[in-house]
Amino acid sequence: MKMSKLYKLMIATAGVTLSLVSFADVAVIVHPTSSVATMTVEDVSRIFLGKSNNFPGGAQAIAINQDEGSATRVKFNDTVCKKSASQYKAYWSQLMFTGKGTPPKDVGNDAAVKALIAANPNMIGYVDASSVDASVKVVYKFP
Amino acid sequence: MKELKFPFKKTCLAAAILVAGLVPLANASDVKLSGFLSVGGGIVDDAKGVEYNGYTEEKLKFDHNLLGLQITGTVSDKITATAQFTARSETDYQLKAQWAYLTYQVTDDTKIRAGRLRTPFYLYSDFLDVGYAYNWISPPREVYYLPFNNMDGVDVYSTYSLGSFDASVQAYFGTFDDTYDFSGTLAPAFTRNQMGIAATIGKDWWNFRVAYHKADLTMDASKTPLSATSTFGSFAQVLTKFGFEKNANNFLIEADKADFKEIGFTADTGTFVSAIEHVEFNPGENFLAKNIREYAMVGVRHGEWLFNITAQKAKDELATPEAGIPAGVALPVVGSTNVLIGTLQAVAKTQPVNRDVLSIGARWDFTSGTALKLQLDDIDDDSAGKQKVLSVAVQTVF
Numbered sequence: 001m002k003m004s005k006l007y008k009l010m011i012a013t014a015g016v017t018l019s020l021v022s023f024a025d026v027a028v029i030v031h032p033t034s035s036v037a038t039m040t041v042e043d044v045s046r047i048f049l050g051k052s053n054n055f056p057g058g059a060q061a062i063a064i065n066q067d068e069g070s071a072t073r074v075k076f077n078d079t080v081c082k083k084s085a086s087q088y089k090a091y092w093s094q095l096m097f098t099g100k101g102t103p104p105k106d107v108g109n110d111a112a113v114k115a116l117i118a119a120n121p122n123m124i125g126y127v128d129a130s131s132v133d134a135s136v137k138v139v140y141k142f143p
Numbered sequence: 144m145k146e147l148k149f150p151f152k153k154t155c156l157a158a159a160i161l162v163a164g165l166v167p168l169a170n171a172s173d174v175k176l177s178g179f180l181s182v183g184g185g186i187v188d189d190a191k192g193v194e195y196n197g198y199t200e201e202k203l204k205f206d207h208n209l210l211g212l213q214i215t216g217t218v219s220d221k222i223t224a225t226a227q228f229t230a231r232s233e234t235d236y237q238l239k240a241q242w243a244y245l246t247y248q249v250t251d252d253t254k255i256r257a258g259r260l261r262t263p264f265y266l267y268s269d270f271l272d273v274g275y276a277y278n279w280i281s282p283p284r285e286v287y288y289l290p291f292n293n294m295d296g297v298d299v300y301s302t303y304s305l306g307s308f309d310a311s312v313q314a315y316f317g318t319f320d321d322t323y324d325f326s327g328t329l330a331p332a333f334t335r336n337q338m339g340i341a342a343t344i345g346k347d348w349w350n351f352r353v354a355y356h357k358a359d360l361t362m363d364a365s366k367t368p369l370s371a372t373s374t375f376g377s378f379a380q381v382l383t384k385f386g387f388e389k390n391a392n393n394f395l396i397e398a399d400k401a402d403f404k405e406i407g408f409t410a411d412t413g414t415f416v417s418a419i420e421h422v423e424f425n426p427g428e429n430f431l432a433k434n435i436r437e438y439a440m441v442g443v444r445h446g447e448w449l450f451n452i453t454a455q456k457a458k459d460e461l462a463t464p465e466a467g468i469p470a471g472v473a474l475p476v477v478g479s480t481n482v483l484i485g486t487l488q489a490v491a492k493t494q495p496v497n498r499d500v501l502s503i504g505a506r507w508d509f510t511s512g513t514a515l516k517l518q519l520d521d522i523d524d525d526s527a528g529k530q531k532v533l534s535v536a537v538q539t540v541f
Contacts, residue, residue, distance in 0.1 A: 042307070045347070051302070051309050053251045060251065068511060082347070082413060086447060086508035093276040093540045096177060097213055098269035099225050099246055099256065100300065 025129035026075055028140040029114070031121040035059065039139045045080050047124060049091065050101035055124070063104035064125045066113060076126045079142050173217040181274045183207040183516075183536025193527035195520065196284050197233065198534060207280075207536065208232035211241075211272055221248045229272055241272070241293060253301040262294045263313050263341040266352055266407040266420055274538035278416065278451055278506050280516045283438040285455040285500055286420055289403075294319045294337060310344045328367040334358035335398070341405075349410040360401035360427060369486070382483060387468055392428065394464045394487060399427025416442040416449065430487070432459040432495035447508040455502070459495035497525040513539040 028044050030036055036055045046052040047061045055061045066073040068085065077088045095101030107116055113125040118135035132138055184205040185198040197207060213227040227242040244258030261268055265287060270276040281287070296317015303310040316338045323332040339356030365376030373381075375395065382391040407420040417440060424434040435458050442451030465487035472480040504518040520532040 042347075046304075046309075052304065084447075085511060086514070087413075089512055089540065090276055090514075093179070093273055094270050097179065097211070097227065097273045097276070097540075098261070099215075099223075099242075099244070099254075100269065102175075102215075 025141055025143050026072055026079070026126055027129040027132050027138045028080075028124065028126045029117050029132065029136040030055075030124050030139050031117060032135065032137045033121055034137060034139075036139055041080055041140065041142070044124070044140050045082070048076075048081055048104060050095055050103070060122045062120070062123050064113060064116060064123055065104040065106045066110070066126070067106045067108055070109060072110065072126060072128050080126075175213075175215045177213050177215075177541065179209075179211045179273045179275060179538070179540045181207070181209045181272075181280075181536055181538045183280060183534060183538075185532050185534030188531035192530045193522065193524055195522050195530050195532050196281070196534075198532045203535075206232050207534070209272060209274075210236070218245075222246065223248075252303065253299065255297065255299050257297045259293055259295050260298055260315065260317070262292055262317075262319075262337075262356070263298075263315070263339065263354060264289060264292070264356065264403060265354075265405060265422070266409060266418065268292065273540065274516070274536060275512070275514055275540045278440075278442060278449055278516075279453065279502075279504055280518050280534050280536045280538075283420075283440070283453055283455045283500070283502075285457040285496075285498060286422055286436045286438050288434075288436070289424070290323060291319050291321055291332070291334075294334075296337070305344070308344055308346055310342070312340065312342045314338075314340045323362050325362075325364045325367040328364070330362055330364045330367060332360075332362040334360050334401075339403075348412050349408070352405070352407040352409075354405040355402070356404075357400065357402040359398045360396060361398055362396040362431075364396065369490070375490075378486065381477070385474055385477075385480075385483070387483065390464060390466075390468055390483075390487065393466070394430055394490075396426070396429040396431065399429050401425060401427045414444055416440075416444060416451070426462075428464075430462050430464050430491045430494060432462055432491070434459050434496070449506040451502075451504050451506075453500075453502045453504065455498075455500040457496040457498045459497060461495050462491045464491055498527075499523045512541060513537065 028039065035057055039056060043056055048063045053061060074085060077083050077085060081088060083091060092103040096103060107113055110127040110131040113127050114131060114136055117123050117125050129141060182205060184203050184207055186201055186203050187195065187198050190199060190201045209229060209231050211227060211229045213225065216224045218224055223246045225242060225244055225246065226240060228238050229241050230236040230238050240259065242259050242261060244256045244260055247255045249255055267277055267282045271282065271292060274280060294317035296315055298313055298315035300313045301311065318334050318337055320333040322329045337358035339354060341352065341354035343350055343352045345351060365374060367375045369375055369378050379391040379395050382394065403422065403424045405420065405422045410417045419439045421437040426433065438453055438455040440451050440453040442449055465484040468480050468484050470481055470484060474480055477483065500520055500522050502518055502520045504516065507515045509515055516536045516538065518534050522530040522532065
């Protein structure tokens with residue numbers, strides 16, 4: 001009886017920990033020298049859905065994605081683009097086979113996105129908020 | 144329907160573009176290869192009944208297969224070259240170039256393209272062959288029936304932000320040269336001075352589209368047999384000989400002023416989806432019917448499943464190439480003007496389609512980039528009768 005209670009507690013704790021992990025904040029990041037201070041969710045979504053190629057203010061914006069299957073990407077697509085992984089793929093297949101748009105490149109994980117953003121003033125990406133440091137600037141954040 | 148064959152024989156422009164596209168192959172980072180695949184088949188309820196959408200048998204055959212490959216090469220900062228090839232089971236997987244064009248990025252929001260392009264007739268024209276991109280196995284047949292989907296020419300495509308709205312305008316000028324099957328006789332079919340404009344406006348969950356196209360249309364059916372001893376061409380000569388030159392002109396499809404109008408709407412709230420489209424094709428003064436076609440689709444998404452109901456309607460209008468010929472006037476050889484009137488009316492009557500189709504369909508995105516689709520069509524044709532078609536397809540992009 002006691003064992004079983006302890007077991008349940010362990011599962012509950014594990015569950016809480018897991019949900020904490022998946023509910024970590026996601027930060028949308030740009031190069032630290034970017035003139036953009038903050039962006040709205042619409043600004044970000046328009047760039048990631050290919051509806052705009054520019055930052056608010058006019059500078060060229062190049063969006064980069066984390067790899068498919070990344071929890072951060074799932075959350076970003078869900079919250080910002082308002083699309084499931086398959087809806088997101090179907091959306092881009094409408095544009096990429098027509099010459100009307102090219103989807104953001106899949107570049108890897110948090111570290112890979114951060115490294116590219118830190119080196120490219122025109123890029124915009126998203127990472128788990130816990131991995132943000134001085135090499136990049138946060139312009140939008142969501143829980 | 145004849146498309147550009149590979150290797151290219153006819154279109155030097157397309158060949159030049161392909162070469163331009165292949166040059167950077169040495170530098171792999173400048174070339175993008177993407178593709179799409181559809182494998183499917185279907186069964187009809189009654190093989191003796193009307194054939195629909197290429198489905199004819201009561202036993203399942205996977206004979207609606209399509210592979211598409213697209214190559215995009217970066218020529219310079221501003222210029223890219225794109226070629227799209229498809230291979231279909233219906234044409235024994237012969238490789239054909241659907242598109243081959245150069246894109247010049249004028250500004251961030253405007254591009255000019257030249258070469259072989261998809262004609263922007265419909266909401267789903269751009270990705271007609273990419274089944275994964277939409278929710279049906281193929282777009283509603285009654286509306287998506289035009290046989291000539293590509294053209295050679297130039298277009299300008301611009302996108303705009305109007306406050307919180309997104310808008311786009313695409314305008315083009317071009318021609319197509321093809322052949323059309325008139326009851327077993329291949330007739331040269333082409334347009335000159337073909338031009339059109341398509342505009343869209345939308346927000347994140349809806350999009351509204353209008354399009355207008357016009358062209359001088361020729362479909363040379365003059366060699367098509369009309370009876371054992373006559374053809375469309377010889378019958379037009381008979382009309383002219385009896386003084387009905389205007390009717391001869393209003394019978395044949397020769398540089399006729401044709402136009403095509405479209406209005407469409409799509410919505411996707413995440414849970415509910417909808418698409419509505421209405422088209423009208425006015426073929427000009429000839430025996431072809433005026434086509435009036437529409438469909439409405441509503442669907443609901445649940446997780447990786449999407450269910451839809453689509454209603455389609457074709458309500459074409461009969462042409463009147465006999466208008467102006469007085470009835471009951473005696474004529475040498477043929478007997479009476481009634482023979483001419485009867486022949487013209489008989490030909491025109493073969494053209495209109497009056498049909499209702501009700502479909503239910505399901506799409507299941509069972510893994511990333513791949514969807515399984517099922518569809519049941521219930522067809523009710525005023526002249527050809529009824530039919531039911533059950534079809535299935537797996538569609539993917541890569």
